[in-house]
Amino acid sequence: MRTQVAIIGAGPAGLLLGHLLRAEGIDVVVVERATPDYVLGRIRAGVLERTATMLMERVGLAGRMHREGLPHDGFALADGDRLIRIPVTELTGHHVLVYGQTELTRDLMEAAPARGLQVLYGAADVALHDLESDAPYLTYSQDGRAERIDADFICGCDGFHGPSRKAVPASVGAAYEKLYPFGWLGILADVPPCHHELIYANHDRGFALASMRSATRSRYYIQVPLDEDLGDWPDDRLWDELAVRLGPEAAASLTRGPAIEKSIAPLRSFVFEPMRHGRLLLAGDSAHIVPPTGAKGLNLAASDVHYLSEALVRHYRHGDQDAIGGYSQKALARVWKSERFSWQLTKLMHRFPETDAFDRRMQLADLDYIATSRAAQTTIAENYVGLPL
Known part of the structure; x- marks a missing residue:
């Protein structure tokens, strides 16, 4: 098979990139x-x-997102007894939209056939070849058959564990990583949210987050040690802990229900440079991971896709030979700023094993400053809603 661009990975980054290029x-x-x-x-x-x-x-697939998504004009930081609201729209002129990544992926996936976007599922053992040449290709197996796709460019949107980043020689790439000494224990339940906006809570017993997927489905998290046993957290214990960490105002509106899904996820900050090697271009989690504290994972992938689609369109439609060469530097400038925000918010809201009484007082002083400073709130709001492209 021959194509202009081969994309590895049919998550939101790969599908969105595919739709933009097909358009x-x-x-x-x-x-x-x-x-x-x-x-x-x-x-x-x-x-x-x-x-x-x-x-x-831009790709004409925002209808359901705008009908069912929940516009949020702000969010709250909790420091025990109070909620410190960050009025994002008031401070930036923009809002964020709560719309599940699964639903966004579904919209992109279901529209693919009608848009002429070919997606090959069940492609095992993907391998990349001749990336430094003008004729790269990838191989894979499907239904027991060996297959090959020749392309002008290969775009790796296959996540942290995919083969794309691993195809970059160690002598060319550099990885920067920070592993956090805790994870997030999450519960998904069909109950209304306890608050109309997200709450990020800093408590003596650790971090908690009140989030939602819709007006009737809630997502909650608490900070736990990495070696925590999920079996030690029956639903009732987890709801009790959330009520304590989120504070009295949120606890008063907390609706309990059986878990649809419960899991523990580790946290890491990770950046791989460069995001281009020869005819291979990386995007999304294949090149970077952020702790979920700042809600940047999918959004960083979207900004990568914006820069990457722009570069490829300029290459094919306008004969711009420099567009591809500038992709990595442009994408990484935004990546590192988002990594910084996620890292700072994670430090502010979590309890680290080495946290002593002084460190704890510094966290509380920071939160008190944020509560009383419009400038501090503006900085947070600008980063939360997304820095300019």
Whole structure:
């Protein structure tokens, strides 16, 4: 098979990139190792910056997102007894939209056939070849057959564990990583949210987050040690702990219910440079991971896709030979700023093993300053809603 652009990974980054390129008449094939049901079964976040919503609008797939998504004009930081609201829209002129990543992926997936976007599911053992040449290709197996796709460019949107980043020689790439000494224990339940906006809570017993997927489905998290046993957290214990950490105002509106899904996720900050090697271009989690504290994972992937689609369109439609070469530097400038915000918010809101009484007082002083400073709130709001492209 021959195509102009081969995309590895049919998550939101790969599908969104595919739709943007097809809208410009560029030939694209997407390969995905999993089945469609497996892709849609991944439970992920759902706070969308304006970049993500703008790109969905650009490909004409924003209808359901705007009908069912929940616009949020702010969010709250909790420091025990009070909620410190960050009025995002008032401070920036923009809002975020709560719309589950699964639903965004579904919109992109279901529209693919009608838009001429070919997606090959069940592609196992994907391998990349001749990336430094003008004729790269990838191989994979499907239904027991060996297959090959020749392309002008290969785009790795296959996540942290995919083969794309691993195809970059160690002598060329550099990885920067910080592993956090705790994880997030999350529960998904069909209950109304305890608050109309997200609450990020800093408590003596650790971090907590009150979030939602819709007006009737809630997502909550608490900070736990990495070696915590999920079996030690029956639903009732988890609801009790959330009520304590989120504070009295949120606890008063907390509706309990059985878990649809419960899991513990580790936290890490990770950046791989460069995001381009020869004819391979990385985007999304294949190149960077952020702790979920700042709601940047999907949104960073969307900004990568914006820069990458722009570069490829300029290459094919305008003969711009420098567009591809500038992709990595442009994308990484925004990546590092988002990494900084997520890292700072994680430090502010979590209890670290080495946290002593002085460190704890510094966290509380920071939160008190944020509560009384419009300038501090503006800085947070600008980062939360998404820095300009």
